[in-house]
Amino acid sequence: MILEIMPRRLKQFLLFFAVASGIPHTFFAQSVESISDADHIKTIQFYSDSEFTNIPIIELGKPIKITFDDINGDEADYYYRITHHNFDWTPSVLFKNEYLDGFDEIRIVNWENSFNTLQLYSHYTLTIPNEDTRRLKVSGNYIIEIYNDDDQVVFSRKFIVYENRTTVKVYIKRSRDLNFINTKQSVQFEINSPNEILRDPKRTVKTLVMQNNNIGQGITNLIPQFTIANQLVYKYDQESGFWGGNEFLFFDNKDIRASNAGIGRIDLQDIYHNYLHRNVVRANRRYTYNPDINGNFVIRNLNADNNNVEADYAWIHFSLECYEPLDGGTIHLFGNFNNYVLDESTKLLYDKESGLYYTKRLFKQGFYNYRYVLLKPDGTIDPGFISGNFDETENEYTVIPYYRAPGARYDRAIGKGIGNSANITN
Structure with a gap:
């Protein structure tokens, strides 16, 4: 406290x-917990090698780009601060000059104002390396904070920098427990280290396993079950099991003035309002394959040359028909559009007259995945309460191994492996 x-x-x-x-x-x-972004900060995106990534997992030495919008549109000054962290996201003991070549706490100088939009905003871009921050020296967990002139943090993001020192093979299996065979997916993997001896791996090697790059619900307590030469083997079942969930819902308002399969009605007030078709509970229905981008989003305006400053903002109205008792819980929107954080801005309210749960949220034009989840009174999330859990669901899993050699002072991220449940086996 x-x-x-x-x-x-x-x-x-x-x-x-x-x-x-x-x-x-x-x-x-x-340990550093996720915080809600300031209300006026929107559409935070990370890029690696000019490609957008849902969660920034970046190879050491590769460039990083971060963009965001300030809908106050007042050309405010923002600064950035980078800190290095241990595997458990507690601050590491490294001094700044041990993990950073150059300086941080520098003003972001690359910005431009929106053009031809009803919602005014300023679009900021931070690229590393730059003339002040030349490079990150070591791998591991990092947090970047963006703050204003009053040293108030307006948003922060975790990111992982890894060394390509190991090969990680990831396999997705159906649960061996018959109670969960149709609802869970288990992640099994192997870590091969041909060029570096991982000493005492049960103590020195840690792993992060994520579903759809949601770092907040990753599994971090696995130790290798077998060691075969330079190979560490993890063949867990329930310990590495994730609820299968369901395919994400989506909307696409690249043409902000037109209805489509996801948007039923358009209204223009101060800015555009897009009303989505009513959603229903899918937990009591059969699984239906529906291609998604695993919770991610893409900014685009059909009539724009530069989506960064010409894509407009719109209020997106959500409505959900749900008659299941919540037992004191609350229903929330869930997706990478706000880093999978649940707060008051994602909470749905109940309208007695219509019998629907509803909310609205400001989104920049584009294609978005979202899902409804139940936040229980004890703070845990039930991902399948509305959507259901199915072993057939297509999910992407990422495994990051960390290594702290005996006597070392920080946790190195030494590889990255990806598996997809589209290839699930028994």
Whole structure:
């Protein structure tokens, strides 16, 4: 509790003092949790090698680009801060010059205002390397914070920088537990390290397993079951099992003035309002394949040359027909459009007159995946309450191995593996 109210500078000073004095780092360590973005900050995107990525997992030495919009449109000044973290997202003991070549806490100078849009906004772009921040020196977990002139963080994002030191093979299996064979998918994988000996792997090697790049619900407690020469084998079932979920729903308003298969009605007030067709509970229905982009989104305006500043914003209206008792829980929108964070802006309200749950949210023009989930009173998420869970669902799984050699001071991310449940086997 003391750390939560302690000023940032004081926490950094105490951390450095602890390292210099030999005090265990965990005495001051505090895992970083996801925070909601400021209301006026929208459409945060990461790019690696000029390609958009749902969660930034970037090879060491490759460039990074971050873009976002400020719908206040007042050309405000923003700055960035980069910090290095351990596997469990507690701050690492590395000093800034050990993981960063150059400087951070620098103003973002690349911005432009929207053009020919009803919603005014300023579009900001940060690219690393740049003349101030030349490169990230080491692999591992990072957090970038964007803050304003008052040192208030308007948003932060986790990202992972990995070294291509291992080969990770990922296999998706149906659950061996008959109670979950039709609803769960288990992730099995092998880590091959031909060029580096991973000493005492049960203690020094950790892994992050994610479904659809949702880092907030990743599995992190797996240890290798077998070691065969330079190969670590993980053949877990329930321990590495994820609910299959269902294919994401979508809407596409690249033509903001036209209805389509997802948008039933258009209204123009101060800006455009797009009303989606009513959604229903899918948990009590059979699985139906529907191609999606696994929770992601793509910005596009059918009539624009530059989507960054010519794509407009619209209020998207959602409605859901649900008669299942919530038992004190709340229904939320869920997707990478806001980094999978559930807050008041994603919460659906109940309208007694229509019998529907509803909400509206501001989105930049494009193609979006979304899903409805139940947030239980204990803070856990039930992903299948509305959508259902099916072993046939197409999901993408990512495995990141980390290694801290005996005596080392930080956790290196030493590879990346990807598997898809489209290839699921028994």
